[in-house]
Amino acid sequence: MAAPRLTRNRPRVVAIVGATASGKSALGVALARRLGGEVVSCDSTAVYRGFDIGTDKLPPSQRRGVPHHLVDVVEPTERYSAARYARAAATAVRDISRRGRLPIVVGGSGLYYRALTRGLFPGPGRDDALRGRLARVARRRGLHCLRRALARIDPESAERIQPRDEKRLIRALEVFRLTGRPLTEHFARTRSPLADYAVSGFAIRLPSADTARRVEARVEAQFAAGLLEEVRAALAAGLPEDAHPLGGLVYRQVIEHLRGERDERATRELIVRENLRYARRQLIWFRKEPNLRWIRVPGEHRDALPAVLGSLVDVEPTQADVEPR
Structure with a gap:
């Protein structure tokens, strides 16, 4: 065929x-x-x-x-x-x-x-100091604390990111702190590399x-x-x-x-x-x-x-x- x-x-x-x-x-x-x-x-x-x-x-x-x-x-x-x-x-x-x-x-x-x-979206660069602070919060209070914080500002990202995925939870919070907009909003403004x-x-x-x-x-x-x-x-x-x-x-x-x-x-x-x-x-x-x-x-x-x-x-x-x- x-x-x-x-x-x-x-x-x-x-x-x-x-x-x-x-x-x-x-x-x-x-x-x-x-x-x-x-x-x-x-x-x-x-x-x-x-x-x-x-x-x-x-x-x-x-x-x-x-x-x-x-x-x-x-x-x-x-x-x-x-x-x-x-x-x-x-x-x-x-x-x-x-x-x-x-x-x-x-x-x-x-x-x-x-x-x-x-x-x-291209996204802001890494902020290692911010990531370090968020990682310390996760160690002291648990990843559920990061997930709750993310749910308040970006419920869609909080739902799709695995509860134990520390890296992506931190990145989502980092993007919001650095840009003032949630990941979900950034995604909506992006263009596919296969747009054609x-x-x-x-x-x-x-x-x-x-x-x-x-x-x-x-x-x-x-x-x-x-x-x-x-x-x-x-x-x-x-x-x-x-x-x-x-x-x-x-x-x-x-x-x-x-x-x-x-x-x-x-x-x-x-x-x-x-x-x-x-x-x-x-x-x-x-x-x-x-x-x-x-x-x-x-x-x-x-x-x-x-x-x-x-x-x-x-x-x-x-x-x-x-x-x-």
């Missing part, structure tokens, strides 16, 4: 987003194979080298020959931001298009998706019971694949515990287990619970993104690919639900 490359004379990019464990990667690969596409990852942890199991990176054998971009591109000691991602992803999208292929953005990192498709592209976006949403079963199965598979050994090896190689990947979901709980804070069974149960909380936050985020079509079956389901293909015949993407039968 030939890929619909243009939409009203604009090049097209397709996006497959949604909650964790919903089958996004499988659908992205299937779509790429059908339409002659390449995948651009939209995952804030997949960019780091050496972290494969806890991030659930699709192994090369399951990529089925489809090129994947922005996977394993930086060292775990490096800083990687949504702005840096948007620049790199836009470059990848344009390169794929120039070669006559279809760029397919796949992942569940809402901020990265927004940065690419809607843009991020037609973005056809699809989001997978499953019933919560299905998500729970899939998350439980994924966590069991991660432990069976050597998740604990992956973290031990990273620490043995000298990676500090505060390296960015180790502070994320799954790895943070494993670090706590290795410190002796809880046994393995309790750690598995905690990772499942945290994944389900994260899945809910992802859906809250993507419901606020414009022009997404919702697919209500897993990405591996036989109806998922036809649903996307059928929608791509539209001239322009519109808000709709895609509910395959």
Whole structure:
């Protein structure tokens, strides 16, 4: 099947987003194979080298020959931001298009998706003194104190930022202190780095019971694949515990287990619970993104690919639900 490359004379990019464990990667690969596409990852942890199991990176054998971009591109000691991602992803999208292929953005990192498709404001520079003061408040009074302060000035950002994401909570407060305007307002004034592209976006949403079963199965598979050994090896190689990947979901709980804070069974149960909380936050985020079509079956389901293909015949993407039968 030939890929619909243009939409009203604009090049097209397709996006497959949604909650964790919903089958996004499988659908992205299937779509790429059908339409002659390449995948651009939209995952804030997949960019780091050496972290494969806890991030659930699709192994090369399951990529089925489809090129994947922005996977394993930086060292775990490096800083990687949504702005840096948007620049790199836009470059990848344009390169794929120039070669006559279809760029397919796949992942569940809402901020990265927004940065690419809607843009991020340039923002004020870092104020290390202010950041230090806010970090001390977090240590003395807890992150919930920062979150409450953010909720008073920018409730939308407070809702979308993970409660334990100290870095982003501090950045949101920093931006308000330095500019007098909340992040939400800045986002509304920005321009997408893909403004000249037609973005056809699809989001997978499953019933919560299905998500729970899939998350439980994924966590069991991660432990069976050597998740604990992956973290031990990273620490043995000298990676500090505060390296960015180790502070994320799954790895943070494993670090706590290795410190002796809880046994393995309790750690598995905690990772499942945290994944389900994260899945809910992802859906809250993507419901606020414009022009997404919702697919209500897993990405591996036989109806998922036809649903996307059928929608791509539209001239322009519109808000709709895609509910395959």
